[in-house]
Amino acid sequence: MTELGHGSNHATHTIVFSQLNINGNNEGVHALIAQIRDADDNRFAAFMSPLTAGRVIIAVNAVYQSKVGVSIAIRYALTRRAFSLKPNEPEVLLLDYPSHQRRLLPLIAKIYALSFGANYLKMLYVKRTPQSNKTIHVSKALFAEYMAAQKRNKVFKGLGLEHMNKPCPVIPAHLTSTTLRCTQFQMDALCLRERELLNRFVADVSQCLAKGESKEQTFNMSYQVAEDLGKAFSDRAIFQTFVEAEATLASGSLKDVLGMVRSLYAFNCLEDITYLRYGFLSVDNGAAVRREITNLCSEVRPHALALVSSFGSPDAFLSPIAFNWVGANSWSSVQH
Structure with a gap:
C-alpha cells in the first residue's frame, strides 16, 4: 500500500x-x-509509529521460539543414548559427549543473554519516551554522532557507549582461566572490539570521502567493517544487560550458575573470527578461549535441564521427542 x-x-x-x-x-x-x-x-x-511495537514483538518472539527449540534439543540429549565406551556398559547420553555439549550448551548461554536483552527492550518500550524510541529503533545516526563527538570531545550517553570515553582496554598477553572468567575482562574484550572497529570504520569512510567517493559508494565499500561493527555493538550491548541482571542477585548457587552461563556467552562472542581477523586476540589466546569453553561446558552440563526448564515453555509447545522419543517413534504412534 x-x-x-x-x-x-x-x-x-x-x-x-x-x-x-x-x-x-x-x-x-x-x-x-x-x-x-x-x-x-x-x-x-x-x-x-505503533510499528515500534512490532519491532519489539518480533525480536522477543524470536527469543521465545529459540527457547522452545533448545529446550527440545536438551531434553532429547538427556534421554537419547548412543554407543558405550566399554563392552557391557550402558550407552552414553548424547549430552555427556563433549562434542554435543559444545554444540548445545553455548546456545543456552546465548538464549539467556538474548532473553535479558529482550527484557530490557520490553521495559524500554513500556516506559518509552520520544528519546527512548530512538534507542529502540537503533537506526539513528550512530556513526555520525561518533565522528561529531570526537571533534568536540563530547561525553557519550545512551546505547552504552560511555565506555568510548574511558582509556582503551588492554588484552593481557597470556590469558589464564581466572582472567578469562573475570566479568571485567569479558566486558573489556567486547568494548575493545567495538571501539577499534568503530575507529576503523570511521577511518575507512573518511579516507574514501577524501578521495571524492560518493557517500553511497563509500558505505558500500566499507560493508565488511560495518557488518563486523554492528555485531560487536550488539554483542556488547546484550552482554551489558546480562551483567546488570546478574548483579541484582544475592551471592549463592543461583548466581554462581548464572555466572558460568554469562562466561559461556562471553566466550562464544570471543570466538568470533573478528578477534583474530583484526588482531584483537593472539592465536594463543584464541586457543585458550576454546579450551576454556570446553571446560565450562562440562561444568554447565549438570545444570542443563534446570536451565532450560526455567524458560517456562509449556510442555504442549515441546515436541514428543523432548519427553518420550521412543514412544513418539513407535509403530503405534506412527499409525495414529
Whole structure:
C-alpha cells in the first residue's frame, strides 16, 4: 500500500487484517479500515509509529521460539543414548559427549543473554519516551554522532557507549582461566572490539570521502567493517544487560550458575573470527578461549535441564521427542 499508488504520501486510510475478538469470543480474521492520516495531513509516520511495537514483538518472539527449540534439543540429549565406551556398559547420553555439549550448551548461554536483552527492550518500550524510541529503533545516526563527538570531545550517553570515553582496554598477553572468567575482562574484550572497529570504520569512510567517493559508494565499500561493527555493538550491548541482571542477585548457587552461563556467552562472542581477523586476540589466546569453553561446558552440563526448564515453555509447545522419543517413534504412534 505504501509503494503502490504512493499511498504513503497521499492515502488517508488503509486496510488492516487482524483477529477480531468481541466479548471474549474470537470471530476470526477480519479486514478493518484504519486511518493513517487526518484531514490536516498529519504525517504518515505519526500514525504508523505503533510499528515500534512490532519491532519489539518480533525480536522477543524470536527469543521465545529459540527457547522452545533448545529446550527440545536438551531434553532429547538427556534421554537419547548412543554407543558405550566399554563392552557391557550402558550407552552414553548424547549430552555427556563433549562434542554435543559444545554444540548445545553455548546456545543456552546465548538464549539467556538474548532473553535479558529482550527484557530490557520490553521495559524500554513500556516506559518509552520520544528519546527512548530512538534507542529502540537503533537506526539513528550512530556513526555520525561518533565522528561529531570526537571533534568536540563530547561525553557519550545512551546505547552504552560511555565506555568510548574511558582509556582503551588492554588484552593481557597470556590469558589464564581466572582472567578469562573475570566479568571485567569479558566486558573489556567486547568494548575493545567495538571501539577499534568503530575507529576503523570511521577511518575507512573518511579516507574514501577524501578521495571524492560518493557517500553511497563509500558505505558500500566499507560493508565488511560495518557488518563486523554492528555485531560487536550488539554483542556488547546484550552482554551489558546480562551483567546488570546478574548483579541484582544475592551471592549463592543461583548466581554462581548464572555466572558460568554469562562466561559461556562471553566466550562464544570471543570466538568470533573478528578477534583474530583484526588482531584483537593472539592465536594463543584464541586457543585458550576454546579450551576454556570446553571446560565450562562440562561444568554447565549438570545444570542443563534446570536451565532450560526455567524458560517456562509449556510442555504442549515441546515436541514428543523432548519427553518420550521412543514412544513418539513407535509403530503405534506412527499409525495414529
